[in-house]
Structure formats: C-alpha cells, structure tokens
Amino acid sequence: MSTTAISEHVAETSRHKTFYLAAGPQDGPLIIFVHGWPELSLSWRHQLPCMASLGFRAIAPDMRGYGRSGVYRTHADYAQEHIVADMIELLDALGAASAVWVGHDWGSPVVWNIASHHPDRCRAVASLCVPYYSLERGLDFVIPLVDRRVYPESEFPAGQWEYMRFYEENFATATKQFEADPYNMVKAIFRKGNPTGVMQPAVTAFARQHGGWFRGLPAAPDLPRDPDIVSEEDLRVYAEALERNGFFGPDSYYMNHKANAAYAATAVNGGRLDMPVLFLAARYDYVCETVESRLAEPMRAHCRNLTTEIVASGHWMAQERPLQVNAALARWLATQVPQAWPTWPDR
Numbered sequence: 001m002s003t004t005a006i007s008e009h010v011a012e013t014s015r016h017k018t019f020y021l022a023a024g025p026q027d028g029p030l031i032i033f034v035h036g037w038p039e040l041s042l043s044w045r046h047q048l049p050c051m052a053s054l055g056f057r058a059i060a061p062d063m064r065g066y067g068r069s070g071v072y073r074t075h076a077d078y079a080q081e082h083i084v085a086d087m088i089e090l091l092d093a094l095g096a097a098s099a100v101w102v103g104h105d106w107g108s109p110v111v112w113n114i115a116s117h118h119p120d121r122c123r124a125v126a127s128l129c130v131p132y133y134s135l136e137r138g139l140d141f142v143i144p145l146v147d148r149r150v151y152p153e154s155e156f157p158a159g160q161w162e163y164m165r166f167y168e169e170n171f172a173t174a175t176k177q178f179e180a181d182p183y184n185m186v187k188a189i190f191r192k193g194n195p196t197g198v199m200q201p202a203v204t205a206f207a208r209q210h211g212g213w214f215r216g217l218p219a220a221p222d223l224p225r226d227p228d229i230v231s232e233e234d235l236r237v238y239a240e241a242l243e244r245n246g247f248f249g250p251d252s253y254y255m256n257h258k259a260n261a262a263y264a265a266t267a268v269n270g271g272r273l274d275m276p277v278l279f280l281a282a283r284y285d286y287v288c289e290t291v292e293s294r295l296a297e298p299m300r301a302h303c304r305n306l307t308t309e310i311v312a313s314g315h316w317m318a319q320e321r322p323l324q325v326n327a328a329l330a331r332w333l334a335t336q337v338p339q340a341w342p343t344w345p346d347r
Contacts, residue, residue: 004049010068011093018090019068020061024052029123029340030096031333033060034087036105036130038178038186038250040067042237043104046322047329054330055342059099061090063107065249067241078252079259080136084113091121100333100340104128104318105288106253109136109260116267119275124337126278126329128317129288133271133298138261139164147293149199156205160287163207167254170211177212178247180219183239188220190229193284193314202286229319276336277303280328285315307332 006023021041031051033044041060051058062069064086065078072078087110091099098121103111108130115125115132134142139161146159158165167174178185203213210216225235242250264271279299281290290296291310300306309328313320334341 004052006045006048011090013089013093016064016086016089017070018061018064018086018093020059020090021048022057022059023048024057025055025342026057028052028055028057028342030091030094030099031056031058031340032087032091032099032101033058034101034103034107034110035060035063035066036103036107037253038066038238038242038247039105040238040241042234043318045234047102047318047326050322050326051329055344056100057094059090059094061087063110065245065252067245071245071249073248075252075255076259078249079256079263080109080113081259081263083110084117087114088118088121097121098123100124100126100337102126102128102329103130105130105315106135112136113264113267115273115275115277116264116269116271119268119273122275123340124276124278124333125273126280126332128280128325129282129285129290129315131279131281131288131290131296131299132273132277133302134295136260137264138257140257141261142295145294145297147289150201151205156201160202160205160289162209163204163213164254164257166207166212167251168257169208171251171255174212175247175251177214177217177219178242178251182242182247183235184222185220186230186238186242187225187235188214188223190235190316190319191226191314192228192316192320193282193312195284197284197286199292200286202289204287229316271302273303275305276332277306278328278332278336279306279308280317280325281308281310282313282315282317283310284313285317287315305336307336 035043044060048058101111108127115122151159
C-alpha cells in the first residue's frame with residue numbers, strides 16, 4: 001500500500017474511543033491534525049497525503065462528539081480539559097512521546113492547551129485561524145479584543161461572538177435549527193472567503209438579533225454547494241455523521257467558557273510557549289478576524305518562537321487553499337522544527 005494512502009483506525013481506552021485517519025510511514029515523525037466545528041477528520045483530506053509524502057506519520061482524529069468517536073450527553077463532557085485528555089491518550093496509543101500538533105477552529109484551543117499544559121508532549125504547534133491565548137481562555141477574555149469600529153458595543157455587545165452568547169441563551173433552539181437539515185446546513189456554511197466582507201460585521205454577529213444563524217428560518221436554506229471547498233461526496237459524509245450523532249456534542253464545545261478559562265489558568269510556565277509556533281491567519285475570516293483586529297495580540301506576547309503568515313482565504317482555509325497551507329506547514333517544519341523533519345539512515 002502507498003504510504004500516502006489514508007487508512008482508518010480506532011484507539012480506545014476505558015474512558016474514551018477515538019476514531020482517526022492515518023497516512024505515511026509507521027516510523028515517520030508524528031503530526032496530528034485536530035479539526036473544529038462542525039467537521040470531521042475528513043477535513044484534513046488535503047493535508048494528510050501531503051505530509052505523508054514528505055515522510056511524516058500524519059494523523060487526524062474525529063473529536064469527541066463527532067463522527068465515529070465517543071459521543072456524550074452533558075455539556076460538561078465537552079470541556080477542553082477532557083478533550084485534551086483524549087488527545088494525550090491518543091498520543092499514548094500511537095506509542096509516541098510527542099508530536100507536532102495542528103489545529104483549526106475548536107481544534108485550535110485543543111492544540112494550544114496541549115502546548116501550554118503538556119509542553120513535553122508537543123514538539124511544535126500550529127493553528128489555522130484561531131490564535132493562541134484567545135478562545136481557549138473563554139468568551140469573556142476575547143470580547144475586550146473585539147474591533148469596535150466594526151461592532152459598536154451598543155449594537156453588538158459581544159461583537160462577532162454574539163452567536164456564542166446565543167448558544168448560551170438558546171442552546172436548544174440553535175441545535176434544533178442545525179439538526180433540522182444537516183445536509184443543507186453544512187452545504188450553506190462551507191464557503192470560500194469573500195473579499196468584500198472586509199471591515200463589515202460577520203453574519204454571526206446577528207445571531208441574537210435574528211434568533212439564530214438563518215435570519216429566523218427554522219432550518220438552513222438550500223444554497224448551491226461551493227465546489228471550491230467541498231465535493232458532493234465529502235458533503236454527504238459530513239451530513240451523515242451529523243445526522244447520526246446530532247449537534248448536541250459539537251454545539252456543547254461553546255457551553256464551557258468558564259470551565260475552559262479555569263483550565264487555561266492552570267497552564268505551565270505562566271502560559272508562555274517556548275516551542276516553535278506557526279499561526280496562519282485567514283485574511284477573509286471575519287469571525288476569527290486577526291488581520292485588522294487585536295485578537296492575535298496576546299499570542300504575540302506569549303510565544304517565544306512565533307512564525308505568522310496571512311493566507312488569502314476564508315475560515316475553511318485547509319480546504320480553500322490547500323497548496324498554500326501545505327507549503328506553509330512544510331516550510332515552517334523544515335526551517336523552524338528541523339528536529340522533527342523526516343530522516344532515515346543510509347542503507
């Protein structure tokens with residue numbers, strides 16, 4: 001079998017089951033990709049073969065609540081402390097002492113927390129869209145960083161994060177709207193970046209005003225699929241998983257801000273990261289907006305070895321700009337994390 005072929009695996013302990021995809025040589029240095037909301041391990045379909053072709057052992061798990069991993073029925077089960085424990089158990093199951101960790105969306109707080117709580121298990125850490133020292137510290141921490149030029153406090157008290165307040169205040173309604181038609185829901189949100197949205201309020205800022213994501217509609221509208229982000233085949237995989245598991249787990253990631261903030265406060269080394277860090281900012285991501293706003297400022301103050309790049313994409317960067325993402329990861333690994341670069345003895 002080709003070393004770039006993607007295979008399916010399960011790691012199970014007494015507390016949790018993690019399904020994961022893998023590619024690359026078994027003895028290659030480990031790189032683990034952690035997806036966000038409302039995605040799957042499949043979201044890294046462009047990165048796994050690329051990293052495998054370079055000689056890495058590339059892994060992408062389904063996070064708890066998603067796909068074929070363990071599903072739980074209380075909000076507290078989806079606090080960051082438990083999710084980090086899942087990833088440490090996965091690392092143990094892979095027989096590795098440490099790995100390079102790459103996160104996106106809610107996967108980014110996970111890899112940031114691994115780096116800040118378990119630096120010995122982390123050779124380096126990278127994130128797409130979500131900077132360090134932000135959302136993993138809770139919603140109340142990021143609201144003061146909102147760009148009030150775009151989000152006047154009188155109209156948008158939580159800025160672009162108004163949708164997170166909507167989850168807290170109307171969780172059942174938000175979940176019901178998504179579960180009404182998971183296929184149309186993921187088809188509607190998986191879209192490339194739109195340059196015309198610069199310095200305009202993100203749609204998420206209107207969630208409380210409109211009573212949900214869809215301007216009062218009880219379910220996602222039927223919009224055309226964006227082929228630059230997702231194929232019909234992949235879209236069906238996402239939808240089937242969300243239909244089977246529901247949105248309670250994915251949405252519960254938003255219901256633990258206070259617990260997550262308390263956990264972040266227990267980081268070692270005062271939360272300072274000494275390992276190599278890569279942050280890829282999405283120029284047209286207007287929710288995790290880091291190009292014009294102050295959202296990334298705390299990261300710059302807490303990372304000793306930080307590399308940053310701006311990618312001309314929306315939020316779904318790994319799918320919209322896979323070549324740029326893969327090139328940025330490879331360049332950073334080769335120049336900033338050479339000890340993790342694949343090498344083999346001469347034969």
